[in-house]
Amino acid sequence: MTTDLELERLLRETFGTYADTVTDGPRWRGAEAEHSTAATPLALAETTPRSGASEPLFPDSPMSVPRPPDAASRRWRIPAIAAASVAVLALATAVLAPRVAHWTAHPAAEGGPSMTADAPAGAGDSVPPDAAATVGPDGAITVAAGDPGLVLDLYVDALCPICGEFERTNGEAIERAIDDGQLAVRYRFVDFLNAASASGDYSTRAYAALLTVARQDGGEPGVFLRFHAALFDPAHQPVEQSAHDLSNADLASLAGSVGASAAAQADIASGAGVAEAHTLASAALDALTAVAETAGRAPGVPTVAFAGTPVNTNSPGWLAGLLARPTR
Amino acid sequence: MIGVTLFPVDADEGVVSEGPTLAAFAAAQSVPLTRFAYLLCGDHQRAEDLVQDTFLAVYRRFGELLPVAAPVAYARKTLVNAYLASSRRRSAAELPIAEIPEEPAPPDDLDLPGLMWRALTRLPPRQRAVLVLRYYLDQPDEVIAEALDCRRGTVRSLASRALAALRTDPTFTEESR
Numbered sequence: 001m002t003t004d005l006e007l008e009r010l011l012r013e014t015f016g017t018y019a020d021t022v023t024d025g026p027r028w029r030g031a032e033a034e035h036s037t038a039a040t041p042l043a044l045a046e047t048t049p050r051s052g053a054s055e056p057l058f059p060d061s062p063m064s065v066p067r068p069p070d071a072a073s074r075r076w077r078i079p080a081i082a083a084a085s086v087a088v089l090a091l092a093t094a095v096l097a098p099r100v101a102h103w104t105a106h107p108a109a110e111g112g113p114s115m116t117a118d119a120p121a122g123a124g125d126s127v128p129p130d131a132a133a134t135v136g137p138d139g140a141i142t143v144a145a146g147d148p149g150l151v152l153d154l155y156v157d158a159l160c161p162i163c164g165e166f167e168r169t170n171g172e173a174i175e176r177a178i179d180d181g182q183l184a185v186r187y188r189f190v191d192f193l194n195a196a197s198a199s200g201d202y203s204t205r206a207y208a209a210l211l212t213v214a215r216q217d218g219g220e221p222g223v224f225l226r227f228h229a230a231l232f233d234p235a236h237q238p239v240e241q242s243a244h245d246l247s248n249a250d251l252a253s254l255a256g257s258v259g260a261s262a263a264a265q266a267d268i269a270s271g272a273g274v275a276e277a278h279t280l281a282s283a284a285l286d287a288l289t290a291v292a293e294t295a296g297r298a299p300g301v302p303t304v305a306f307a308g309t310p311v312n313t314n315s316p317g318w319l320a321g322l323l324a325r326p327t328r
Numbered sequence: 329m330i331g332v333t334l335f336p337v338d339a340d341e342g343v344v345s346e347g348p349t350l351a352a353f354a355a356a357q358s359v360p361l362t363r364f365a366y367l368l369c370g371d372h373q374r375a376e377d378l379v380q381d382t383f384l385a386v387y388r389r390f391g392e393l394l395p396v397a398a399p400v401a402y403a404r405k406t407l408v409n410a411y412l413a414s415s416r417r418r419s420a421a422e423l424p425i426a427e428i429p430e431e432p433a434p435p436d437d438l439d440l441p442g443l444m445w446r447a448l449t450r451l452p453p454r455q456r457a458v459l460v461l462r463y464y465l466d467q468p469d470e471v472i473a474e475a476l477d478c479r480r481g482t483v484r485s486l487a488s489r490a491l492a493a494l495r496t497d498p499t500f501t502e503e504s505r
Contacts, residue, residue: 007491008463014441014448015367015464025362026376028354028383030392130416179477222413235388257384259413 131178131225133218136186138287139280141214143225144184150177150322151184153305155288158206158231159193159240166302166313167232173319175225182323187228190288190301191281196240199247201274206231208277209251209268216264226258350392353399354383361403367460368411370449378414382407404465405475408457415453447497455490458483 131145140153156163177183189210191203199205210228217223230236236254238245246254252269256262267273285299292299294309304311304318311318348356361382365375385406386399448456454476461472469483476483 004491007494010440010444011459011463011494014444015460017441018445019363019367019464022359022363022366022372022375025358026380026383027358028350028387176477180479180482220413220416222409226413230388233388259417 129181130221132221133214133224135211135214135218138188138283139211139277140186140188140284141210141218141224142184142186143178145179145181148178148182148184150182150306150325151186152311152322153186153188153287153291153303155188155190155284155291155299155301155303155305156232157190157193157301158203158210159197159238159245160301161237161240163302164232164234164237167229170313170319171229171232177319177323178225183319188284188287189277189281190285191278192285193240197238198243198245201278202238202245204278204281205248205251205271205274206246207281208271208273209248209255211277211280212264212267212273213255213260216267217260220259220261223259227255227260230254230258348394350383350387350390350394353386353394357400357403361407364404364460364465365407365411367464368408368453368457369415370445374414378407378410381410385410401471401475404461408461408475409477411457412453444494447494450497451490451493455486455493458486459490462487 129146131143133141133143135141156166174183174185178185187210189203189207191201191207194201194203197203210224210231213227214224231254236246248271249269252265255268256265260268288299288301288303291303291305291308291310297310302313304313306322311322313319315321358379361379362375365378365382366372369375369378382403386394386403389402390399448459451459457476458472461467461475462469467475469480469487472483473480476486478486
């Protein structure tokens with residue numbers, strides 16, 4: 001067993017042999033959400049014959065007979081929407097007056113920056129340590145692998161739809177740069193959009209939940225970023241001035257669904273950290289205001305700040321450009 | 329650029345396309361994905377859980393109607409990430425063992441794949457994932473890099489470390505001599 005060729009041949013044989021021990025798989029039975037209207041009845045193809053090492057993208061095999069439910073397979077529920085928040089809406093709508101305007105320009109919709117092309121020389125083949133999330137005394141949640149040369153502050157509000165758009169446009173590239181050890185992101189959350197949420201304090205509670213996950217599970221790579229991404233996913237992010245948002249219990253179960261610990265979920269559900277989160281979010285708004293002032297404009301989210309000044313993230317190559325700049 | 333090419337999901341989102349339904353996708357991909365998951369984690373039940381989680385993630389990302397650009401790559405990537413995340417959670421609760429407590433196979437009944445399978449359990453999850461993607465799914469390194477959110481050079485170094493570890497795995501080398 002000395003050459004790589006022999007080793008590779010044995011690996012292929014081993015994988016093929018053991019893959020064949022799997023003759024069945026779980027089915028998708030619809031979201032099973034309380035508010036889901038179309039739970040699609042599911043049929044599972046009978047044991048698909050293995051057709052070589054790589055599977056075709058879409059085998060031609062038609063769907064076949066439905067099978068009885070499989071008790072062993074796990075159920076995941078989309079968190080139930082808080083129902084008791086309708087009354088708050090009227091109030092929220094009445095007093096709604098966002099103190100801070102969104103940036104109206106949308107980030108580039110397509111063709112995001114290519115991070116891989118601009119990897120700095122010298123990074124080599126070394127595998128950076130797994131990214132971890134830590135919480136600073138100012139409430140910033142820093143996500144980094146090792147000690148990257150580039151540190152960016154990202155100001156967001158959990159209810160802000162454009163922040164969600166920013167996440168969808170840039171999230172993957174940002175996460176990749178973090179994982180590659182090139183970028184540290186200090187997530188700073190503000191909560192000035194609270195009044196536009198059904199519960200009146202969604203932005204603060206979402207931030208509190210993120211703080212809890214970062215503090216308790218920040219060492220578990222990916223958990224914080226997955227939770228962050230999930231909160232800005234249109235499937236979960238509440239709509240401004242709508243009748244629904246996520247309760248603390250919903251936030252807890254969403255956190256659990258992306259790998260947060262039971263302890264973190266319990267803390268989120270309890271709502272214990274909300275007051276502290278509001279204090280920290282107010283401090284973040286002051287910091288954001290200072291950042292915006294360096295560019296002579298009013299604060300808004302999302303804002304990316306580099307060395308205390310805003311970055312124009314509407315330019316498609318903004319992140320690649322920052323990463324490629326000479327460091328230190 | 330790779331990410332954009334593989335997952336042009338934002339552009340397609342919300343468009344009622346000619347794409348398949350999640351039901352059809354799940355039906356067609358259930359067994360292939362479960363095989364993939366089993367090779368990653370080595371446990372049938374855990375493999376099914378990973379696939380179930382993956383379908384849910386695809387649902388959350390795309391809904392019941394999938395974009396034309398088939399999200400197999402997305403599903404695989406999600407599955408690998410779920411596997412890596414759950415491995416990290418498990419590693420906190422499990423103690424690594426130096427010796428495997430099983431009887432070695434008798435020399436005259438040499439089961440090389442069996443030895444290899446056991447040697448694979450001693451690899452770090454990311455290294456094992458690279459091997460499965462490379463030698464089971466025959467994915468090129470750039471696709472593997474995309475799935476693992478790392479650079480191609482990292483894929484190469486993970487693979488060469490994995491092969492080196494297998495080549496020098498004590499049980500494996502002694503048994504196969």
